[in-house]
Amino acid sequence: MRGRVRALVDDDTFQKVIIGVIILNAVVLGVETMVPEHLAHELALFDMALLGVFVIELMLRLVAYGPRFFLDPWNIFDTVIVAIALVPATGPLSVLRALRILRVLRLVNSVPSMRRVVDGLIAAMPGMGSVAALLVLMMYVAVVISTNLYGEIAPEYFGDLGTSAFTLFQTMTGEAWPDIAREVMAADPSAWIFFVVFILVMTFAVLNLFLAVVVSGMESVESLAQHEEESDAEMMAVLTSLREDLTAVREELAATREELRSTRSEV
Known part of the structure; x- marks a missing residue:
């Protein structure tokens, strides 16, 4: 079951659907600030439905990866943002209503190119601290x-x-x-x-x-990503070669069996 859920979560179509929901949610939160009051309730219900999609997606990812889910900082980031949206925005917590727009930041985790940019900024933090000092x-x-x-x-x-x-x-x-x-x-x-x-x-x-420090951090992240891609390509080439060798061995075994059968039949 976990393997099926993981296949669903990692599927490109599923990821595109989540990205679309995130963008739609950001549009809804912006429209809420300008619509008449008699439509506010309908938009609030629609916003809750979109929030339900986010909760279901997080639950699926938790099922798919198990305890490893919490080893990824991006998963914790997504969980905190969704948790903020689930807190009732009433009374002293009414300020959290304005923080619902933070859900659009989940787009950073869903789009690999954005993740690389943020990873580059994080990698540049030590150097940026020195420059700031x-x-x-x-x-x-x-x-x-x-x-x-x-x-x-x-x-x-x-x-x-x-x-x-x-x-x-x-x-x-x-x-x-x-x-x-x-x-x-x-x-x-x-x-x-x-x-x-x-x-x-x-x-x-x-x-x-x-700027120099940020560019350096981005270059280090890009080089690391490129190295990982090259390693994956090399691994795929090795696996392909092993598969071809196994196919050849199977064909040789099949030919040997046929020869043995022919020899036994002649005898």
Whole structure:
């Protein structure tokens, strides 16, 4: 029975149906925010029916894989999302009603290409942590320097560490930083040096390190997936060769039996 259920769960048609249900559920949750109240009850019933499909799918997967179901983090992720949807969204838990849209994230687990992207991000997390620490360190240095240099010139932008941090974050994102720079340069013409160096270091150097780390993580995941595909192809080639050898051995045994029968009949 478990083998039959596993064959059903792993079937491409079954996976496509689940993907379609996930997309349909996301559309229903979006439509619920704009339909008249007299249709809200019908949509809620339809949403519950789709939720029932998710519950049945999880139960089938649990039956198919048994305890190994909980060894896959993606299965735990799906279970948590569906469990959140099953909690009654009333009273203090009414905020969970808005979290029902998280069910669309199950699409990540259902589409292999999306899973590879997320796996790449997860693989890049250690490197991203180092880059984030470098970013915070460089940001703190720039905040202290800017507060000391321009705190009296433009207190609305650099009056204290918190204000300076927000101003430099705005500068780092490229939002209206020329206006801030011109206001400071009106009192200190050399202030452009600080802003240009800050943007070059933070925006064009440190932030781009995030992209480099993510790309490196994606490449490692892709190379691992390619290696697994090559290993599977080699295994299939070996199995095919063994099958051909077994077929040849069977044919030889059959021919030998025929010869023995012929010899016995002649005798």
